Amino acid sequence: MTAPWLSVLVPVYNVQDYLEECLASVIEQAGEGVEILVLDDASTDGSRALMDALAARWPGRLRLMHHAANQGLSAARNTLIDAARGDYLWFLDSDDKLLPGALAGLHAVVREHAPDAVLCDFVVWRERPRWKHRLRGESHRATFAGAAGGPSTDRAALLAGLLMTGQLHAWSKVTRRALWGADLRFPPGRYFEDMATMPLALLRARSHCYAPVPWVAYRQRGSSILSTMTLPKALDQSRALTAFAQALAAAEAAGRLPASPGLHFALAHQSARCLVGAMRFVQNAALPEAERRAAAEQVRADFAAHSPLDVRALARAYARRGWWLRAAKLLRATA
Incomplete structure (x- = not known):
């Protein structure tokens, strides 16, 4: 049997209301x-039963898997x-969900x-989008500050x-499976797992392409990590880039x-x-004061x-770029 050129990996947990639309988009x-x-x-909702029903509706299209415990x-x-x-x-x-044309666009890049x-852009998907969301650029969010193509x-x-x-x-980066050796996996039990993992995967990439096109619709939900912050989440965010x-x-x-000043500043x-x-x-x-x-x-x-830069050096680098507000926030956070 010929191996597939692409595996789309969809983890499911209590998403009964959204799962069908997600899988249909693929x-x-x-x-x-x-x-x-x-x-x-x-x-603990009806997600697993819905998976079975969708697999029956689309015979041979889905490979279903299950964890016995969360x-x-x-x-x-x-x-x-x-x-x-x-x-x-x-x-x-x-x-x-994937936006129309996403897989065709990816396949074209891979073939050529x-x-x-491969990096792509995304849209922020809200049930009730407002004008302020459009002004923030949510109809097209770029994921990469670099050359396209x-x-x-x-x-x-x-x-x-x-x-x-x-x-x-992770969902705006498509990577070769070969990058994921036995020593590279997402850290179980930690928040900000994408930040901890995707830079490590891309450190192994010998080549990349950036498609400045939205291929993913990211659903904005009130239960996101940043909207429900706790001390364990804050500490996981703090240490996410250490590895x-x-x-x-x-x-x-x-x-x-080679050492790169641009990369050092970005980090x-x-x-x-x-x-x-x-x-x-x-x-x-x-929190208790202690x-x-x-x-x-x-x-x-x-x-x-x-x-790579200490607080004062980074604040000066911000000031040289005219990023006064960023410099002030950094200094205030470390005062």
Whole structure:
């Protein structure tokens, strides 16, 4: 049997209201050579029954999998990676959907260039969009600050362009399955798992293409991580880039990747986003004073561990770019 060129990986947990629309968006455009893996992570609503019904409606189109007990998003994605047979992997959250033409656009890029990674843009999908959302650019969000098209073999530019936008989610990056060796998986039990994992995967990419076209509709829900922040989430955000910073330093020390000031600034910039976001919760949450101080010290230590620039150097770099508000937020968060 010929291996599929693409595996679309869909983890499912309590998304009964959204799952059919998600899977239909893939089925409607998935031709030969696309496998669709759907894993129920022990849902407590009707998601699993709906999966079975949809598989019966679309015979032979879905590969269904199940976890006996809930293990979380990272573990679900890891199980899907292990089961996938496609040359490329595309993670799709089960409350989102692929936009028309997404798979055709991806296939065209893969046929012509065969890159290790393909990056795409997205739209923010709201049930009641307002004019202010359009003014924020939610009808087309860019995920990469770099040249469109490709292919490019400049890994520093790939990583810098990724970190500068801060759009580190897995579902806007299609990667070769070969990048996911046995040593690279999503961290079970942690929040901000995409930020912790996708830069590591792309550090291994020898070539990439960027399609500045929205291929994914990201559903904005009130239960998102940032809208329901807790101390464990804040600390996971704070340390999300630590493993990548260590891997990047090792690659530069071994000569596998030339040191790049642009990449170093981009990593410091994303590290500052993590610092400011985590510190905002720590400073404003109703925490015992001793716990607040310990958390603030940990957040500052995490920044120092993975930012190539210290706070003062990054604030000066912001000022040179005229980013006065960013400089002020950074200094206020570390005061």
